[in-house]
Amino acid sequence: MNGRIGHISEIVSALRLAPVDFDAVFSGKDNLTPLTAVEMYLDEQLRLRAEKQNTLRRKRAGLPYEKTIEQFDFGFQRSVTKETMLRLSDMTWIEQAYNVCFLGPPGVGKTHLAAALTSKALEAGYAAVFTTLDSLVKDLKTEQVLAKSNRRMKYIRKAALITIDEVGFMPLNPQEANLFFGFISEMSEKTSVIVTSNKGFDEWIDFMGDAAITTAILDRLIHHCEIINMTGESYRLSHRKSITH
Ligand code: ADP
Numbered sequence: 001m002n003g004r005i006g007h008i009s010e011i012v013s014a015l016r017l018a019p020v021d022f023d024a025v026f027s028g029k030d031n032l033t034p035l036t037a038v039e040m041y042l043d044e045q046l047r048l049r050a051e052k053q054n055t056l057r058r059k060r061a062g063l064p065y066e067k068t069i070e071q072f073d074f075g076f077q078r079s080v081t082k083e084t085m086l087r088l089s090d091m092t093w094i095e096q097a098y099n100v101c102f103l104g105p106p107g108v109g110k111t112h113l114a115a116a117l118t119s120k121a122l123e124a125g126y127a128a129v130f131t132t133l134d135s136l137v138k139d140l141k142t143e144q145v146l147a148k149s150n151r152r153m154k155y156i157r158k159a160a161l162i163t164i165d166e167v168g169f170m171p172l173n174p175q176e177a178n179l180f181f182g183f184i185s186e187m188s189e190k191t192s193v194i195v196t197s198n199k200g201f202d203e204w205i206d207f208m209g210d211a212a213i214t215t216a217i218l219d220r221l222i223h224h225c226e227i228i229n230m231t232g233e234s235y236r237l238s239h240r241k242s243i244t245h
């Protein structure tokens with residue numbers, strides 16, 4: 001029996017299939033017809049392949065942390081309801097290339113909710129990526145010259161959901177604002193975008209630098225968009241842990 005399993009393992013690796021845990025799949029199932037056994041083996045191959053793809057997709061997504069909607073305290077943050085977040089968790093809006101914007105001051109949970117939705121999208125099998133505006137602009141600026149940026153931008157452009165965190169943290173120069181505009185217009189209507197920003201839309205001109213570009217970006221972004229205005233205290237500050245108590 002062991003010699004047989006060894007032989008099968010050799011074939012599996014020559015065919016570049018995933019190693020199947022025979023004990024787990026076939027234990028207690030002694031009287032299988034050959035057809036059923038083959039079917040079960042192939043089903044397990046499919047499951048393992050999907051699992052591998054999910055792991056890879058999650059790794060490539062670049063999430064800053066694993067946070068869920070269940071971990072979010074909606075009693076503390078009252079400007080967004082759990083119902084809204086659960087409704088968005090069904091991900092049907094990705095099919096219509098809708099966008100979601102989380103706006104609000106630091107520490108109110110924008111990145112947490114954006115990451116949680118990105119994670120839900122990955123679970124649902126969508127290619128989703130998470131980036132900051134700073135990192136996106138760096139990749140856009142260097143995609144023609146750096147292989148790493150080029151690869152990253154190719155992956156981002158193919159994604160069904162692109163989460164852009166921390167829009168408004170850093171001022172953009174005119175070249176950067178133009179690249180960002182080009183990117184948003186290229187993606188609009190075909191890809192969903194989640195944006196988080198510590199600035200209200202009326203303040204975007206302050207870091208974009210140019211009124212026409214700001215209007216053009218916002219025009220595309222908020223055409224089909226769920227806008228979630230978050231207010232209140234910083235969760236970080238009110239749940240600050242000190243070293244001594
Ligand atoms: P923002 O992006 O708005 O600056 P974050 O989403 O990064 O804030 O939140 C800061 C930290 O506080 C994170 O660790 C996040 O998980 C946590 N946090 C924020 N709001 C809540 C909340 N209502 N319930 C649970 N954790 C929260």
Ligand code: MG
Pocket residue numbers: 110111112165166196
């Ligand atoms: Mg944040």
